[in-house]
Amino acid sequence: MSHYHLACNKCALEHPPSMETLACISCGAPLDVRYVASAEIGGTGRIPAMPFHTESPSMTLGEGDTPVVPLEAVGRSLGLYNPMAKLEYLNPTGSFKDRGTAAMMSVAKEFGIEAIAEDSSGNAGASVAAYAAKAGIEAHIFAPASAPQAKMQQIGVYGAHTHAIDGPREAATDAAMAYCREQGLVYASHNLSPFFLEGTKTFAYEVARQMGDALPDHIVVPVGNGSLFIGAWKGFQELIAAGALDRAPKMHAIQAEAVMPIAAAFAGRGWTPRAGTATIAGGIAVGAPPRKRQVLDVLQASGGVSVAVSEPSIESWHATMAQSEGIYCEPTSAAAFAGLELLLGAGHVAPNDRVLVAVTGFGLKDAPPTSSG
Amino acid sequence: MSHYHLACNKCALEHPPSMETLACISCGAPLDVRYVASAEIGGTGRIPAMPFHTESPSMTLGEGDTPVVPLEAVGRSLGLYNPMAKLEYLNPTGSFKDRGTAAMMSVAKEFGIEAIAEDSSGNAGASVAAYAAKAGIEAHIFAPASAPQAKMQQIGVYGAHTHAIDGPREAATDAAMAYCREQGLVYASHNLSPFFLEGTKTFAYEVARQMGDALPDHIVVPVGNGSLFIGAWKGFQELIAAGALDRAPKMHAIQAEAVMPIAAAFAGRGWTPRAGTATIAGGIAVGAPPRKRQVLDVLQASGGVSVAVSEPSIESWHATMAQSEGIYCEPTSAAAFAGLELLLGAGHVAPNDRVLVAVTGFGLKDAPPTSSG
Numbered sequence: 064m065s066h067y068h069l070a071c072n073k074c075a076l077e078h079p080p081s082m083e084t085l086a087c088i089s090c091g092a093p094l095d096v097r098y099v100a101s102a103e104i105g106g107t108g109r110i111p112a113m114p115f116h117t118e119s120p121s122m123t124l125g126e127g128d129t130p131v132v133p134l135e136a137v138g139r140s141l142g143l144y145n146p147m148a149k150l151e152y153l154n155p156t157g158s159f160k161d162r163g164t165a166a167m168m169s170v171a172k173e174f175g176i177e178a179i180a181e182d183s184s185g186n187a188g189a190s191v192a193a194y195a196a197k198a199g200i201e202a203h204i205f206a207p208a209s210a211p212q213a214k215m216q217q218i219g220v221y222g223a224h225t226h227a228i229d230g231p232r233e234a235a236t237d238a239a240m241a242y243c244r245e246q247g248l249v250y251a252s253h254n255l256s257p258f259f260l261e262g263t264k265t266f267a268y269e270v271a272r273q274m275g276d277a278l279p280d281h282i283v284v285p286v287g288n289g290s291l292f293i294g295a296w297k298g299f300q301e302l303i304a305a306g307a308l309d310r311a312p313k314m315h316a317i318q319a320e321a322v323m324p325i326a327a328a329f330a331g332r333g334w335t336p337r338a339g340t341a342t343i344a345g346g347i348a349v350g351a352p353p354r355k356r357q358v359l360d361v362l363q364a365s366g367g368v369s370v371a372v373s374e375p376s377i378e379s380w381h382a383t384m385a386q387s388e389g390i391y392c393e394p395t396s397a398a399a400f401a402g403l404e405l406l407l408g409a410g411h412v413a414p415n416d417r418v419l420v421a422v423t424g425f426g427l428k429d430a431p432p433t434s435s436g
Numbered sequence: 437m438s439h440y441h442l443a444c445n446k447c448a449l450e451h452p453p454s455m456e457t458l459a460c461i462s463c464g465a466p467l468d469v470r471y472v473a474s475a476e477i478g479g480t481g482r483i484p485a486m487p488f489h490t491e492s493p494s495m496t497l498g499e500g501d502t503p504v505v506p507l508e509a510v511g512r513s514l515g516l517y518n519p520m521a522k523l524e525y526l527n528p529t530g531s532f533k534d535r536g537t538a539a540m541m542s543v544a545k546e547f548g549i550e551a552i553a554e555d556s557s558g559n560a561g562a563s564v565a566a567y568a569a570k571a572g573i574e575a576h577i578f579a580p581a582s583a584p585q586a587k588m589q590q591i592g593v594y595g596a597h598t599h600a601i602d603g604p605r606e607a608a609t610d611a612a613m614a615y616c617r618e619q620g621l622v623y624a625s626h627n628l629s630p631f632f633l634e635g636t637k638t639f640a641y642e643v644a645r646q647m648g649d650a651l652p653d654h655i656v657v658p659v660g661n662g663s664l665f666i667g668a669w670k671g672f673q674e675l676i677a678a679g680a681l682d683r684a685p686k687m688h689a690i691q692a693e694a695v696m697p698i699a700a701a702f703a704g705r706g707w708t709p710r711a712g713t714a715t716i717a718g719g720i721a722v723g724a725p726p727r728k729r730q731v732l733d734v735l736q737a738s739g740g741v742s743v744a745v746s747e748p749s750i751e752s753w754h755a756t757m758a759q760s761e762g763i764y765c766e767p768t769s770a771a772a773f774a775g776l777e778l779l780l781g782a783g784h785v786a787p788n789d790r791v792l793v794a795v796t797g798f799g800l801k802d803a804p805p806t807s808s809g
Binding site: 153213427 | 569760799
């Protein structure tokens with residue numbers, strides 16, 4: 064018997080460990096990893112339980128342990144005492160996705176998987192391609208034909224097979240799933256895989272270790288599919304269960320006004336993918352996130368809020384972060400700072416609260432023409 | 437009295453601490469930082485002495501503490517037992533230069549410097565621009581008009597003033613120095629500044645801490661100006677002086693055949709910058725490195741060798757590293773692996789020796805058209 068099973072996060076039905084099962088066979092909701100004995104969840108509260116059988120991911124490219132740095136200029140500009148950033152862009156392929164991919168591909172390697180497919184127009188595709196190269200697993204990455212050239216080039220450099228699919232973003236998902244059925248490949252979806260979330264929960268363990276008694280009151284995250292958001296919350300809950308923490312930060316989910324299914328749902332407003340417009344924050348342009356309900360659950364449980372930010376505010380913060388903090392992030396990450404500004408204005412964050420912002424992706428990967436100073 | 441002075445590394449003449457003094461006033465050779473009391477050199481051998489007055493660099497963007505990862509595919513391919521890489525590309529602006537810049541700009545901030553100029557066609561320019569943004573110091577970066585567009589764009593994003601200079605690489609140096617004289621700016625040269633080397637020596641402290649009893653027998657570094665090479669050696673010497681290490685690794689300096697002043701000098705052959713040809717390893721294309729004599733001294737003192745590698749071997753290793761290890765490095769970093777292959781072939785490295793390769797820069801910054809798989 065394995066030390067975990069896959070549990071439906073809606074109806075709680077249990078499923079045996081597998082790379083193939085990506086949704087509940089009863090109700091269709093996404094699955095989470097549940098460990099069988101709670102004692103196995105990190106004896107000391109320092110080391111997270113993981114769905115593989117080595118102490119650390121066997122397929123590692125050096126992900127995690129990203130720096131936490133103070134943001135003096137942001138603090139002065141917003142009238143906020145000592146805000147901090149966790150530089151997730153300093154992961155091996157330039158984004159936080161590497162945390163999730165390291166766990167997912169380590170599991171794939173244990174299962175003896177030889178070939179996978181994934182759909183992504185950006186960071187997840189590059190991350191899966193890199194770890195697949197490390198693992199010696201054949202990777203097929205499906206992306207919209209309109210995806211940014213620099214990101215597709217990075218995916219290709221790792222030796223993955225890229226498939227450009229005409230039509231909307233969803234067409235790439237459909238094509239990847241069809242290809243998996245036809246070719247008998249595993250669909251290694253960063254949005255659906257429960258193993259991916261196990262990897263992103265390491266974010267919380269690091270925050271607890273790096274910040275200690277100065278644990279943030281608020282963590283601000285740009286949210287598309289929400290894998291970092293949900294994973295980090297799971298990590299904090301594990302740390303509390305293990306007695307290593309007595310509280311968790313409020314988790315705030317920032318979206319672009321252009322694509323805001325979660326911010327709209329949080330505000331009790333309707334929103335459909337057809338309402339989506341173009342945004343420079345490509346990493347959070349997800350019209351129908353499959354784990355939306357889980358994101359809303361985390362917002363409620365943590366006491367956080369979700370807000371949506373305008374394109375000009377994203378552009379402005381993108382330039383400000385580079386020119387006043389020396390942090391060259393993706394526009395997607397800049398959206399988090401635009402969101403922080405709104406949270407302060409609305410009183411959700413007070414000037415003396417401790418704030419940590421997740422800077423999720425490297426600007427080198429996604430430089431808009433407007434960003435050049 | 438300060439806790440250090442600047443000492444000529446050729447005639448040993450002492451100079452008072454200053455950002456303006458970049459060469460010995462007697463013999464013109466470059467300067468090094470020398471601490472006044474040896475007791476101040478890291479009491480425990482764990483924390484390096486530094487030319488500023490805070491425990492860590494005040495101008496930090498989260499540099500250093502880069503991961504060390506095993507290279508299984510490289511080991512299999514070369515018949516080498518367990519080679520390792522230190523991923524210097526996971527520094528805040530995507531290259532090892534951030535170690536040197538953090539120290540240099542922290543000193544600049546203490547001296548109250550308000551504006552600097554620097555000449556660089558790539559990584560150093562981006563690094564100086566980012567830390568200058570953090571420090572609130574005005575930066576002017578001079579680069580050849582032919583410099584890669586992506587690197588110049590990154591420099592501009594940080595809000596630095598870029599100056600494109602027609603003519604050879606040396607013309608940008610001359611223009612930067614002339615601008616400093618005219619405008620009364622500090623010439624913050626990563627090649628000449630003794631403070632820059634104090635930053636790069638942290639590489640050695642981390643290797644000693646991360647690898648412990650498995651300290652490498654060999655460290656393989658791509659060398660242009662040699663700031664990482666010289667700095668790392670200085671770090672190892674400090675650790676030995678403090679009793680924290682009893683030996684240092686052999687330091688090997690890899691160059692491209694296209695621009696090989698150090699490899700030629702090591703082999704006792706003549707070479708002039710006029711002999712230089714084009715190379716995809718732009719980070720080590722330095723025809724007349726001002727600290728060449730110091731690099732040769734480190735080679736001799738450590739028992740290392742310098743070899744030059746061909747363009748096809750750099751291209752081939754660039755693709756191999758991405759496709760078999762999931763490491764997307766700059767061509768400059770790939771040259772180090774091409775060099776390692778030569779060192780093994782020539783018997784300078786034995787199959788069971790412990791080898792660490794410095795992966796100095798991120799491939800995203802400098803992707804040649806040939807690299808796409």
